[in-house]
Amino acid sequence: MSGSNPFSGKRILVVDDEPRMIKFVQVNLELDGFEVIAAGNGLQALDRVRTKLPDLVVMDVMMPEMDGFEALKQLRQVSDVPVIMLTVKDEEDDKHQAFSAGADDYLTKPFSPRELSDRIKAVLRRVSSGSVIPDAEVLTVDERLQIDFATHEVIVEGERLSLRPTEWRLLYHLVQNANWVMTSEALLQKVWGVEYKEDVQLLRLYIAYLRSKIEEDTRKPRYIVTEWSVGYRFVMPSD
Template sequence: MPRVLVVEDDPQLVRALKINLQARSYEVEAAGEGATALRIADVWRPDVVLVDLGLPDMDGVELIRTLRASSRVPVLVLSARHLSEEKVRALDAGADDYVTKPFSMDELLARLRAATRRRDPVRVESAVPTVVATDDLTIDLVAKKVRREERLVRLTPTEWHLLEILVSRPGHLVPRRTLLTEVWGPGHARNSNYLRVYMAQLRRKLERDPAHPRHIITEAGMGYRFEP
């Protein structure tokens, strides 16, 4: 039974989320403050964390950064903040997805399912090396670690999942639809803006010159390719 930690200070929304998630076989814990959420996460070890950005004791972005410092648990933001700058801040801090309030429960459940799929280990085909090395990158598909020029690079679960798919098919074009379906689920097969945001983040973290990438290549109108 997947564990979901809801970090939200609106009691009515927390109650609605608990009812809907528990009815679909999720185990749910809730926290109305960031400090309480961090204590619960440390002991309870959730599979997914839902975070509101407007918490009474700390900004949700700060909470995400603190979580990400010690955990790869998928983090979904639930927020009424619509500005793209707010979304970028949350994603840069380590969030894996951003759901704008008000949202439909069906949409949230679909994104939760995608998050739990990303949480599960991905099988790597035997023909693919477990470690892929370039002149500046070392990608360990088993340990789920990436080093750039000998320095460990921290990736969010979503960033890792995208990189893993690309690295597992070196030199091959991976269509946008394939990436969207495998990472976010069939309901998001046309949400290309998701890919643009996350690929930009991957390039900032992995490429020497993100504006002129050497490894993560865009094939305009088609998809992406990893070049060792």
């Protein structure tokens, strides 16, 4: 059976200060073939990531000693392990804070075991698919912007800037379809998966992150242009 399940044996770190929640998540994920390890707070989570090397982290926001947002910020200084944040609040500011800190996804409590499992699988698929993007020479967009496909970095006015994995995938698909309009639904499916095809707010957040790194004026973008009610277009000069 494990041969038919590509996620069998994937190690998931569950971080929550409520033992019952950890048990609830653990039992259901193990039924789906995952290996589950646990941590009761943010400090323990940082230690587990270093010593247990999980494939993905599911982390609650509200925890004692160190909350999930702070733990995620510290985690991102040493690891790119994908992280799904859990919270009881479904508010845009919380989502923005989670994604700004480096979260790969965000799930509001209460949730069903199937929903969490599907989100985990979607994130793991995105991470694995990122490795098949072919290397290429540095692409010169114009005198101000270059894109390094080998290092997944952008070079803005001579300065190299690192992109998070999700930011890179989004930029990659926009550039691969330069000067063509990509619908929001198409971008969401290509970058995040079919489960996210209607999450337009998620796409807007990451478009804003990309613009903050490559645009000279985010209010008047020259590279990533919004096509209202349709999607986005990466503008590549014709010369």
